[in-house]
Amino acid sequence: MTVSTAIARLNAADPDFARHLDHLLSWESVSDDAVNQRVLDIIKGVRERGDAALVEFTQRFDGVAANSIDDLILGRERLELALTRITPEQREALEKAANRVRMYHERQKQDSWQYTEADGTVLGQKVTPLDRAGLYVPGGKASYPSSVLMNAIPAKVAGVAEVVMVVPTPRGEVNELVLAAACIAGVDRVFTVGGAQAVAALAYGTESVPQVDKIVGPGNIYVATAKRHVFGQVGIDMIAGPSEILVVCDGQTDPDWIAMDLFSQAEHDEDAQAILVSPDAAFLDRVAASIDKLMPSMERADIIEKSINGRGALIQVRDMQQAMDVANRIAPEHLELSVADPQAWLPHIRHAGAIFMGRHTSEALGDYCAGPNHVLPTSGTARFSSPLGVYDFQKRSSIIFCSEQGASELGHTASVLARGESLTAHARSAEYRILTQEKGN
CATH class of the missing domain: 3.40.50.1980 (Nitrogenase molybdenum iron protein domain)
Incomplete structure (x- = not known):
């Protein structure tokens, strides 16, 4: 099988980087x-x-x-x-x-x-x-x-x-x-x-x-x-978009491993997104070479190729701190921190569905058997959403029980606020519970 990969190369130092990144990330799940x-x-x-x-x-x-x-x-x-x-x-x-x-x-x-x-x-x-x-x-x-x-x-x-x-x-x-x-x-x-x-x-x-x-x-x-x-x-649960992976690497992981990690999401469908961020330009070149080398061996090479060429990217950054900034901007579904000390960088991550720590933790483990849920927010919604969990199948009811004294004391506060909103029935409902002695005062 002959495939031709032309994954996009971006540099965070370019003045129009933000525009190019936004274009790369754009995806609309709108039905016709x-x-x-x-x-x-x-x-x-x-x-x-x-x-x-x-x-x-x-x-x-x-x-x-x-x-x-x-x-x-x-x-x-x-x-x-x-x-x-x-x-x-x-x-x-x-x-x-x-x-x-x-x-x-x-x-x-x-x-x-x-x-x-x-x-x-x-x-x-x-x-x-x-x-x-x-x-x-x-x-x-x-x-x-x-x-x-x-x-x-x-x-x-x-x-x-x-x-x-x-x-x-x-x-x-x-x-x-x-x-x-x-x-x-x-x-x-x-x-x-x-x-x-x-x-x-x-x-x-x-x-x-x-x-x-x-x-x-x-x-x-x-x-x-x-x-x-x-x-x-x-x-x-959610309206999920295409699968996504963002790999942040310091340049010391085997480039074949990183290429295959990118493939693991790209093979889902043509709209899936696989992005690598690294401060090491030479490492990005090695991963690009691994992509070309490994692509022909993939059973779903046609799908992977379209995903990589259409929505994938290799992004060069100034340093690891800028890599964290880019990761938070993307807010990926899956984030691999393929670095020497992932724990040190974890506090810098604010937006990600799941975070895979270290060189040996492939995203695929999370898909199947690590334990955390693989139903994750996509398309940047990790900024405000969480993985599916037990809490999605539980609901919470507030419990309020007022003692006679408590109802009387709270009644004063509720009355003032209710009358301030011109909701007289609210006020009088609360006032009925105010103890007679307090009313007299």
Whole structure:
């Protein structure tokens, strides 16, 4: 296979560097009008016709010969069967990854808390898991059992009573690894539907698909558009953009390692983004040579080439401090600190979905089995967003209990503020609780 790589070279010292970087990072996840209207029609169909619409859309879009909704339901016994159909090595890998993901997320659990003030007033927070979560999983050959673990396990750790998974089976193609992962992760119900129709079913419910409180998991443009439309009816995790990796290297890591780390994200799709930042210009040259050398050996070379040439870059900076500045400007989904002392630079990082520390920590480990979640903010949203976690499947209720004395004292403050806002009923409601003796004073 012959490929031609022409990855962009940028220098932070150039006066127009910021403009070039902004252009490189720009990506719009906007559906066109045709996609948007199609999704709205599908959602309307599912809301009006329920199971019948799911069966019809699955026949039409996935080429599945389903006669009724019963043909699109997989029971627990089918998931357990999948465990016997994968290889022992695959089962061991899934179970080890699941255990590590579960162990990490157990540390994220939040408990309810309360405290009592001197006058007996009690304030606190009640933490409650969602009743039901929906997990969207891409189907067919482009399916990811690791995503099942990363989405379902935090929900179960949070205490979600029921996790409902939807996964398309185009032309009847079932991915046994995905079903095995669902079994290991504790998924409760599985429906073999996909696309916007699956999102609509989870959001509004049908005769057979239960309505959920939150929908998580990746999908194509139809799935993402549907998630946008049902947000508010249910919660969603995020609208994810293409996968990203930013490697910051001091020039001392094997250039072949760095090239392959860049490939690991570029192979997802043509819009994925792989960027290397280093103060060592000669090292950037060596990595460019490694890219050219290794590219022909890659199974997904065509995709990697388009990603690297279209959205990739090798960026030279003045020093490591400027490298940190560039990293924070990009706010990447995945950040590799491939340097001698990553711990020393960690305090300088303000914006990143996940930070991979040191030369030996490849981003791929985080995708599968390190433990932290691989569902991460993309497209610069790490400036204000966090990885998926147990906290996404818990909600918090404030607790307020006022003693007689406490209500009386707070009533004065509430009254002044309420009358300042011309909300007299608010004021009088608080004033009713002011003790008679205090009113007289």
